Amino acid sequence: MEYAIEISGLTKKFGDFVAVDNLDLRVRVGEIFGFLGPNGAGKTTTIRMMCGLMRQSKGTIRIYGYSIPEERSELIKITGYMAQRFSLYEDLSVYENMEFFGKLYGLNGEGLHKRIRELLEFLDLEDVKDRLAGRLSGGMKQRLALGVALIHRPKLLVLDEPTAGVDPPIRRAFWEYLRGLNKEGTTILVTTHYMDEAENCDRIGLMNKGRLIAEGTPKELKRRIFGGDLVEVVLQGRIQGDVIKGFLNVGDLKYKDGETVLRLVLKDASKELPSLLKRLDSMGLKVQSAEPINVTLEEVFIELVTKSEARVRGEAY
Amino acid sequence: MRHIRITAVVIKELIQLKRDPRSLVMIAMIPLIVMLLFGVGYGGGTGKISIAVVNLDKGSLSWTVLDSIMKTPSVYVKAYANSIEEGRELVKDGTVSATVVIPEGFTEELMKGASTQVLVIVDESITTISSTIRNAMLAVTYKFQQELVRSVGGSSVELIYSSVYGPKVTNLEAFTPLVIGIVLQLVPTSLISIAICKEKERGTFEQLIMSPISRYDIIFGKLLAFFIATIADMLITLMVAVWIFDVSVRGPLIDAMVVSTLFLLGSLGLGMLISVLSRNQLQANQAAIFIFIPALLFSGALMPIDMLSPSARILANLTPMYYFVSAFRDIMIKGFGLWQITWEVFALSVYMVLMMVTAPLVLRLRVD
Ligand SMILES: Nc1ncnc2c1ncn2[C@@H]1O[C@H](COP(=O)(O)OP(=O)(O)OP(=O)(O)O)[C@@H](O)[C@H]1O
Numbered sequence: 001m002e003y004a005i006e007i008s009g010l011t012k013k014f015g016d017f018v019a020v021d022n023l024d025l026r027v028r029v030g031e032i033f034g035f036l037g038p039n040g041a042g043k044t045t046t047i048r049m050m051c052g053l054m055r056q057s058k059g060t061i062r063i064y065g066y067s068i069p070e071e072r073s074e075l076i077k078i079t080g081y082m083a084q085r086f087s088l089y090e091d092l093s094v095y096e097n098m099e100f101f102g103k104l105y106g107l108n109g110e111g112l113h114k115r116i117r118e119l120l121e122f123l124d125l126e127d128v129k130d131r132l133a134g135r136l137s138g139g140m141k142q143r144l145a146l147g148v149a150l151i152h153r154p155k156l157l158v159l160d161e162p163t164a165g166v167d168p169p170i171r172r173a174f175w176e177y178l179r180g181l182n183k184e185g186t187t188i189l190v191t192t193h194y195m196d197e198a199e200n201c202d203r204i205g206l207m208n209k210g211r212l213i214a215e216g217t218p219k220e221l222k223r224r225i226f227g228g229d230l231v232e233v234v235l236q237g238r239i240q241g242d243v244i245k246g247f248l249n250v251g252d253l254k255y256k257d258g259e260t261v262l263r264l265v266l267k268d269a270s271k272e273l274p275s276l277l278k279r280l281d282s283m284g285l286k287v288q289s290a291e292p293i294n295v296t297l298e299e300v301f302i303e304l305v306t307k308s309e310a311r312v313r314g315e316a317y
Numbered sequence: 318m319r320h321i322r323i324t325a326v327v328i329k330e331l332i333q334l335k336r337d338p339r340s341l342v343m344i345a346m347i348p349l350i351v352m353l354l355f356g357v358g359y360g361g362g363t364g365k366i367s368i369a370v371v372n373l374d375k376g377s378l379s380w381t382v383l384d385s386i387m388k389t390p391s392v393y394v395k396a397y398a399n400s401i402e403e404g405r406e407l408v409k410d411g412t413v414s415a416t417v418v419i420p421e422g423f424t425e426e427l428m429k430g431a432s433t434q435v436l437v438i439v440d441e442s443i444t445t446i447s448s449t450i451r452n453a454m455l456a457v458t459y460k461f462q463q464e465l466v467r468s469v470g471g472s473s474v475e476l477i478y479s480s481v482y483g484p485k486v487t488n489l490e491a492f493t494p495l496v497i498g499i500v501l502q503l504v505p506t507s508l509i510s511i512a513i514c515k516e517k518e519r520g521t522f523e524q525l526i527m528s529p530i531s532r533y534d535i536i537f538g539k540l541l542a543f544f545i546a547t548i549a550d551m552l553i554t555l556m557v558a559v560w561i562f563d564v565s566v567r568g569p570l571i572d573a574m575v576v577s578t579l580f581l582l583g584s585l586g587l588g589m590l591i592s593v594l595s596r597n598q599l600q601a602n603q604a605a606i607f608i609f610i611p612a613l614l615f616s617g618a619l620m621p622i623d624m625l626s627p628s629a630r631i632l633a634n635l636t637p638m639y640y641f642v643s644a645f646r647d648i649m650i651k652g653f654g655l656w657q658i659t660w661e662v663f664a665l666s667v668y669m670v671l672m673m674v675t676a677p678l679v680l681r682l683r684v685d
């Protein structure tokens with residue numbers, strides 16, 4: 001099977017309000033798919049419909065071939081789910097929570113205890129296994145929720161903002177877990193507000209006002225904004241712009257400490273950069289350094305959302 | 318597989334109950350407090366209604382009347398007044414509930430063979446009190462006339478009472494079925510009424526239904542857990558009644574337990590239905606209390622069903638509490654067994670089954 005998730009024409013209306021608007025989305029088996037979008041974009045609503053927690057107004061959903069909501073019971077067997085809001089029992093201990101959900105999946109006896117021990121170790125929760133879930137720190141809560149989602153070794157993990165409100169080091173650790181799971185073959189759909197996290201995803205879907213406004217690998221999305229990769233080249237001496245502007249797409253030119261700092265846009269930096277350097281060299285220009293600039297997804301994101309809103313307004317008038 | 322899931326739900330619910338002080342207080346303390354309050358309120362006390370006497374007669378027969386009044390168990394003479402007006406004031410200001418006036422020339426008239434009157438001034442604001450006084454005064458006059466006839470000659474008719482469910486049922490015993498009914502409806506219903514909506518409110522429902530749990534697992538797991546917890550209530554109320562208040566259950570105790578268990582399960586089912594239908598815990602609590610009011614009114618314990626209007630009688634016939642109180646009373650006071658109250662047992666069973674099956678049918682495993 002190629003696709004873990006296939007959604008087409010998915011729509012959800014709350015009264016007159018369209019929370020999810022004719023959404024098409026495909027997630028391949030084995031990939032980490034990041035679902036981004038501002039507050040109220042409709043990410044949670046989409047996820048809930050995908051999991052059969054909410055009925056769609058229109059559209060079809062297939063998860064590993066099972067159509068939702070009709071074959072929801074099959075979906076549940078293969079899916080691990082982490083809700084946006086902490087939804088485990090605060091008056092049960094870490095261990096009791098895992099035990100309870102494990103039993104719901106039919107695990108019992110030694111098999112269950114072994115699995116719980118495994119997860120406690122994997123998620124570094126052994127020391128707090130007898131602590132009530134309500135007394136855990138934010139980061140521990142999220143790890144526990146991940147543990148519960150993993151109890152039955154799901155093929156598909158659906159995580160709704162698993163790292164919201166968690167410290168950067170713990171967020172990093174969390175992504176370590178996810179990458180580990182992904183290596184073992186788990187498909188992951190994850191929503192987040194943190195753009196730096198999105199870099200960890202194989203592919204990203206950008207959602208705004210119920211619509212998917214962009215989709216692709218992080219690299220693809222960045223290129224789409226600037227029409228290519230951004231590269232910073234530092235040349236010795238003050239070079240006049242006219243000398244190079246003829247053959248280069250110069251975004252920005254500055255002088256600093258007797259050096260010239262250029263920002264260039266290349267279609268594909270890895271391919272074009274060596275030949276460009278050769279050419280500069282042949283012109284007698286001394287290249288101090290040449291490095292790709294790391295555009296943050298945040299910039300991409302803001303750009304795309306603004307553009308899409310401008311387009312929507314354009315349509316309206 | 319299914320039994321693992323139901324057991325998991327039962328264990329989880331019991332752990333949560335154990336860690337929730339409010340629920341524990343409700344399970345253990347409320348039945349005790351209600352029973353003890355009731356026992357102290359209805360068990361002890363004089364149980365007598367105070368009256369005043371105005372004796373304007375100068376003869377000896379009035380003393381015979383007074384003597385007979387004093388011997389009446391339901392009233393006691395609290396004050397003596399010198400005039401009708403004074404006696405009326407005592408009733409008006411609430412010092413006594415009634416004033417008995419024996420008129421001037423009472424003895425004289427009777428000696429002449431003429432008829433005479435005794436005036437009773439009654440506070441009618443509380444019907445049970447005024448009717449008790451009427452009954453008491455009827456008994457007094459009746460007794461007095463019997464004696465009069467005996468002393469002066471003549472024929473008369475004498476009433477002889479023979480009680481079937483005697484010796485006399487005390488106030489405490491008369492109300493025990495209702496109080497047990499109150500505890501067995503109020504506590505389980507309000508306790509379980511938050512079972513589902515609490516999960517929805519806290520968001521745990523979302524995670525719960527992402528596991529392979531069915532609505533039957535959820536509902537029956539919770540019902541079973543709360544049944545285990547509230548069985549204590551049935552035992553507490555029965556034990557307090559029997560051992561502390563000395564209420565005697567004349568029928569088989571096990572039958573009383575069967576009827577109580579049926580009603581308890583019905584209450585749990587009702588509370589579960591409320592929980593499934595409520596949006597939040599507050600709403601659920603209010604519904605549980607609101608539904609308790611008609612149960613109390615139409616229980617037949619506050620006023621006999623036969624005395625109600627026809628429409629109210631229909632309502633009473635739809636009130637599970639009515640069947641419980643009536644069944645329990647028959648077992649306790651009349652010494653009946655289950656086979657003598659099959660209709661009530663049948664009605665309670667229908668109620669229980671109906672409540673148990675409706676809740677899972679109404680529950681939706683969704684978050685919208
Ligand atoms: N049950 C509901 N009834 C009415 N409106 C709803 C309901 N659930 C969500 N919405 C609305 O639908 C829109 C999308 O909400 P959703 O929670 O899916 O957004 P989101 O992308 O997950 O946002 P966030 O990043 O804040 O979690 C919001 O405007 C929200 O107010």
Ligand SMILES: [Mg+2]
Nearest residue numbers: 043044045084
């Ligand atoms: Mg959300």
